[in-house]
Amino acid sequence: MASADIVQYYDYLQLPINATLEELDTRYLDLILDLTSKHALVYATEEEVQEQLQYLDEAYAALLPIVPLGEDDIELVKEPLTMKEVQTARDRMEIPRTTIADHWHPPLPEISPSPTPSSSDSDYETDETxxxxxxxxxxxxxxxxxxxxxxxxxxxxxxxxxxxxxxxxxxxxxxxxxxxxxxxxxxxxxxxxxxxxxxxxxxxxxxxxxxxxxxxxxxxxxxxxxxxxxxxxxxxxxxxxxxxxxxxxxxxxxxxxxxxxxxxxxxxxxxxxxxxxxxxxxxxxxxxxxxxxxxxxxxxxxxxxxxxxxxxxxxxxxxxxxxxxxxxxxxxxxxxxxxxxxxxxADAQPEKVGKGGSLESSEGSAHVRLRLTLGKKSTSA
Missing domain, CATH: 3.40.220.10 (Leucine Aminopeptidase, subunit E, domain 1)
Structure with a gap:
């Protein structure tokens, strides 16, 4: 593999050239957790996330045979891992995916019956369910x-x-x-x-x-x-x-x-x-x-x-x-x-932008200034 590709993999993982196996594994796991978290899909599509995961696997597989071992590493990497082996290892490390399609739904709770009226409620019918x-x-x-x-x-x-x-x-x-x-x-x-x-x-x-x-x-x-x-x-x-x-x-x-x-x-x-x-x-x-x-x-x-x-x-x-x-x-x-x-x-009015562009309340003369400074009227939910 060309040395330029190796340098690109190090840059993608944000690792120094002399990174150890432990550092590579730690960085790989952190990126896996980020890409499989619920926040990833807020900023990227499902396809983009899958492309990033595929490239991450490729970078990990390429660097794994050549990174130096740390002091605590006792097992030697004798030969490159296959993509299937890398995928198997990743599946064991990553947290379950939670998207709209495969979101986990909790089991429905058991609902206990309503309590029976006390003796102080004797004026009411007690045989109604x-x-x-x-x-x-x-x-x-x-x-x-x-x-x-x-x-x-x-x-x-x-x-x-x-x-x-x-x-x-x-x-x-x-x-x-x-x-x-x-x-x-x-x-x-x-x-x-x-x-x-x-x-x-x-x-x-x-x-x-x-x-x-x-x-x-x-x-x-x-x-x-x-x-x-x-x-x-x-x-x-x-x-x-x-x-x-x-x-x-x-x-x-x-x-x-x-x-x-x-x-x-x-x-x-x-x-x-x-x-x-x-x-x-x-x-x-x-x-x-x-x-x-x-x-x-x-x-x-x-x-x-x-x-x-x-x-x-x-x-x-x-x-x-x-x-x-x-x-x-x-x-x-x-x-x-x-x-x-x-x-x-009828009397609820939106907040107005006051002098200097600061967001103020519209209630009377006592304005409450927030830390935001906006040039236009702001909107929120």
Whole structure:
């Protein structure tokens, strides 16, 4: 084999000419894991990934007979390996492939029957059998902010910590504490790629559903306390954030925003994020669907699942394709999923770009500046 080809293989593997067998094996395994991870298909097609794997095998087979042995290497490489032997070795090392075509589906959980009403519920008929409603996707017109108490509001988000337009901006205004948790979650990540394909399930935050009546005070003066009856409680909402795109809007590397992901990549990430959401919901155990007694036992559990047609707004993915994945990932789930058409409250406005190009909130004169500096109006999920 020509020496130029050998040098090219070393360059491809990013190894020095005097690399040892241990270094070659370690680098080969790292590249295999990268190319067979779920993130590879976000940036390359299946065919491109297969070409890279084939070239990687070729480089490994060519360098294996000529690399020097390290101090811990006791077995000598006497002759070149065949491609079949290399492929067999790689199959033993790489993690299972997980693509849309061969994605693993967890076994459906066993759902225990609803608990029997207690003696305190003796006024009700006890011989009725309450069954789980089962999973189905129901589309209806309505307002996503008028869902029942303890409902889970599901929407797709970017990994940049920005809720800037559409339902995301409305959620930010309605649930500022939930937004703070989402933003802190994004900041804690070492890199945005660590979040893609995951789900953040945010429990109801007291600051978002407990409000004070300013006119009812116990005492006089600026330090007057608020009696318990002055606290008004709204419905509690869980917020499920599906990380389906690393960025949002158009590419702007000045702010490290790669722009919204490709349609194929968003769908792949949606599948992973929905799978994680289902796992998190099942951790709470089956819900009590007896409307007469559920408030006694399920007070801290997430309830009904509601969403908009996520991915179809700023991310531009046809809803039918997202719905197909949703129906596959939640098949056999214990409760239905309701999708509403009209999602934005009348007073919810998108964030505006203020002076100097910084992204600001449109709420009154107290502007909250984010770390992003954009030249145009930004968009997010």
């Amino acid at each position: 309450v069954t789980e409603p089962g999973f189905e996707v129901e589309e209806t017109e309505g307002n996503i902010f008028e869902v029942p108490d303890r409902a889970v509001i599901v929407h797709s988000v970017n990994c940049q910590g920005v809720w800037g337009i559409g339902v995301a901006a409305a959620l930010k205004k309605a649930f500022p504490q939930a937004y703070s948790i989402y933003r802190a979650h994004c900041k804690r990540a070492e890199k945005p790629l660590d979040l893609i394909g995951t789900c953040l399930l945010i429990p109801p935050q007291r600051q978002d559903y407990a409000h004070k009546k300013e006119k009812i005070k116990d005492g006089d003066g600026p330090k007057a306390s608020f009696p318990p009856e002055s606290i008004v409680f709204d419905k509690r909402r869980w917020i499920a954030c599906l990380f389906t795109s690393i960025g949002y809007g158009k590419l702007n590397m000045a702010t490290n925003n790669p722009g919204k992901g490709s349609r194929e990549g968003i769908l792949i990430n949606t599948r992973y994020a929905l799978e994680e959401l289902r796992t998190q919901l099942e951790i709470f155990g089956p819900s009590n669907f007896d409307e007469r007694t559920s408030w006694r036992t399920d007070d801290d559990k997430p309830g009904e699942i509601w969403s908009v047609k996520f991915n179809s707004g700023a991310f531009g993915v046809p809803w039918e394709e997202t719905r197909e994945i949703l129906e596959q990932e939640f098949a056999g789930f214990e409760r239905p999923w309701t999708v509403v058409e009209k999602t934005i409250q």
